[in-house]
Amino acid sequence: MRDTDLYAQILGLQTPWYVSGVLLNRSDSNVTVQVAAQSAQWHCPRCGKPSPRYDKRTCRWRHLDTMQYHTILEAEVPRVQCDEHGVLLVDVPWAEPGSGYTAMFESVVIDWLLRTDSQSVAQMLGLSWGVVDRIMQRAVARGLARREELYPVNISVDETSFQKRHEYVTVVTDQDSSRVLYVADDRTTQSLDGFYKTLSTQQCDGIRSVAMDMWPAFIRSTLESVPDALHKISFDKFHVAKYLGDALDKVRREENRTLQRDGDTRLNRTRYQWLTNPNNMSREQKQHFAHLRQSTLRTARAWAMRQEAMSLWDYKSRGWAQKGWSSWLGWAQRCRLEPMKKVGQTIKRHLWGILNAVVLKSHNGHSESMNSRIQRIKRQACGFRNRERFRNAIYFHCGGMDLYPKAISV
Ligand SMILES: [Zn+2]
Structure with a gap:
C-alpha cells in the first residue's frame, strides 16, 4: 500500500x-x-x-x-x-473551524483531561499549557451549547470556596442526574438569581426540592423565584451535620483545655474519633471510643446530641418529625453546652426547611459527594488563578456534557 x-x-x-x-x-x-x-x-x-x-x-x-x-x-x-x-x-x-488541531487530536486531549490535570496533559503531549486550556474551554462551550433544555426536579445549591478563602462560586446541581447545571460567581442572591433566570416559569414550577445550606442569600433568591418555595427549600442533613460537628468540636476543645490544666489528657488527639462514623473505626478504635462516649465528659453529651439529631432524618411524616425535633430542641436549650445551644437556636429558626428535607427525602449524601469532587478538581489544579477557569473546570468534570468535537470523518 x-x-x-x-x-x-x-x-x-x-x-x-x-x-x-x-x-x-x-x-x-x-x-x-x-x-x-x-x-x-x-x-x-x-x-x-x-x-x-x-x-x-x-x-x-x-x-x-x-x-x-x-x-x-x-x-x-x-x-x-x-x-x-x-x-x-x-x-x-x-477539524472544527478555527482549531489548529484535528478533531481526533482534541478528543484525545479531552480524554486525558478527564483523567489527569492540565499540566500533565500538556507535558505528555508536548503542548503548551495555554493550548490545553483552550481545548478545554472549547469543549465546555461545545457541551453547554449542545445541552438540551433543562427540566430539573430536585436540585442542590452549594457554595464552594475558590483560591482565597473568602472568594466563592455558587454551584447548582441536578440531584437526579448528579450533574452540575450552573456555576456563578460569589454566593449572593444575584448569583443564584442568574440560574433561575435561565428557566421558564414552567421549568421553575417543576422544581420539587431545593437542597441548600441555611444561607440567607440562597433562601431569598429561591423564595422569590420558585413557586411555593416555603415547602421546597430543604436544609439537608449534610449541611446541618456540619454545623453540629463544628459545635461538638468547639465543646471538645474547650473541655480539653480545662482537663489539661489538671493533667487529664483523655481528649487529646480525639477530634477524628468524635467526628467520624463509629462504623468506619477499627475494632481497637471502637473500644477506645466506647469508653470516651460513655463517660460523663461534656464532649460525650454533645456527641450524643449530635447522634440523636442525625437520627431525626429517618421520619416519614412531617408531624412525627416535628415532634422529634421539638424534643431535641428542648434538650439543646437545657444542655448548658454553649456551642450546642447556639446551633439549637439556628436549627429552631430554620426548622421549616429541615422538616421539608425530612419529608422530601432530599438526597443527603449527594451534596457531599459533589463537594468532594469539586475539592479534588481544585487540588489537581493547585488553585485557580481566575474564577473563569475554575468555573470551566467544574463544568468540564461535573457537567455530564458531550464535550467532544464532531467531525464528519477522522
Ligand atoms: Zn453563506
Missing part, C-alpha cells in the same frame, strides 16, 4: 479530499500529510448554500502522532464566495 493511501485510510478521507503526499522529516521527527481537494460543488460554511470556489489557502492541523513522529495535516482548503456571507474557508471534515 502506498503511504498516501495508508494515510487516506487512517484519516478516513472521502472524496473530494485525498492525500496528495506524505513528507517525512527525520531530523525534526515529524510527518506532514498533505491533503488536497478535487474539484467539487462547495458550500458556504455559514448558510450551506452552494457557492463558487474563489481561491485556496494552505492550513495546518496537528494530528495524532505517527509512532514517535509528530504528525501535521496540511491541506489546500478552498475558499468560496457566498452572495450573502462573502469569501470564506469551507468546512473541513477532520
Whole structure:
C-alpha cells in the first residue's frame, strides 16, 4: 500500500479530499500529510448554500502522532464566495473551524483531561499549557451549547470556596442526574438569581426540592423565584451535620483545655474519633471510643446530641418529625453546652426547611459527594488563578456534557 493511501485510510478521507503526499522529516521527527481537494460543488460554511470556489489557502492541523513522529495535516482548503456571507474557508471534515488541531487530536486531549490535570496533559503531549486550556474551554462551550433544555426536579445549591478563602462560586446541581447545571460567581442572591433566570416559569414550577445550606442569600433568591418555595427549600442533613460537628468540636476543645490544666489528657488527639462514623473505626478504635462516649465528659453529651439529631432524618411524616425535633430542641436549650445551644437556636429558626428535607427525602449524601469532587478538581489544579477557569473546570468534570468535537470523518 502506498503511504498516501495508508494515510487516506487512517484519516478516513472521502472524496473530494485525498492525500496528495506524505513528507517525512527525520531530523525534526515529524510527518506532514498533505491533503488536497478535487474539484467539487462547495458550500458556504455559514448558510450551506452552494457557492463558487474563489481561491485556496494552505492550513495546518496537528494530528495524532505517527509512532514517535509528530504528525501535521496540511491541506489546500478552498475558499468560496457566498452572495450573502462573502469569501470564506469551507468546512473541513477532520477539524472544527478555527482549531489548529484535528478533531481526533482534541478528543484525545479531552480524554486525558478527564483523567489527569492540565499540566500533565500538556507535558505528555508536548503542548503548551495555554493550548490545553483552550481545548478545554472549547469543549465546555461545545457541551453547554449542545445541552438540551433543562427540566430539573430536585436540585442542590452549594457554595464552594475558590483560591482565597473568602472568594466563592455558587454551584447548582441536578440531584437526579448528579450533574452540575450552573456555576456563578460569589454566593449572593444575584448569583443564584442568574440560574433561575435561565428557566421558564414552567421549568421553575417543576422544581420539587431545593437542597441548600441555611444561607440567607440562597433562601431569598429561591423564595422569590420558585413557586411555593416555603415547602421546597430543604436544609439537608449534610449541611446541618456540619454545623453540629463544628459545635461538638468547639465543646471538645474547650473541655480539653480545662482537663489539661489538671493533667487529664483523655481528649487529646480525639477530634477524628468524635467526628467520624463509629462504623468506619477499627475494632481497637471502637473500644477506645466506647469508653470516651460513655463517660460523663461534656464532649460525650454533645456527641450524643449530635447522634440523636442525625437520627431525626429517618421520619416519614412531617408531624412525627416535628415532634422529634421539638424534643431535641428542648434538650439543646437545657444542655448548658454553649456551642450546642447556639446551633439549637439556628436549627429552631430554620426548622421549616429541615422538616421539608425530612419529608422530601432530599438526597443527603449527594451534596457531599459533589463537594468532594469539586475539592479534588481544585487540588489537581493547585488553585485557580481566575474564577473563569475554575468555573470551566467544574463544568468540564461535573457537567455530564458531550464535550467532544464532531467531525464528519477522522
Ligand atoms: Zn453563506
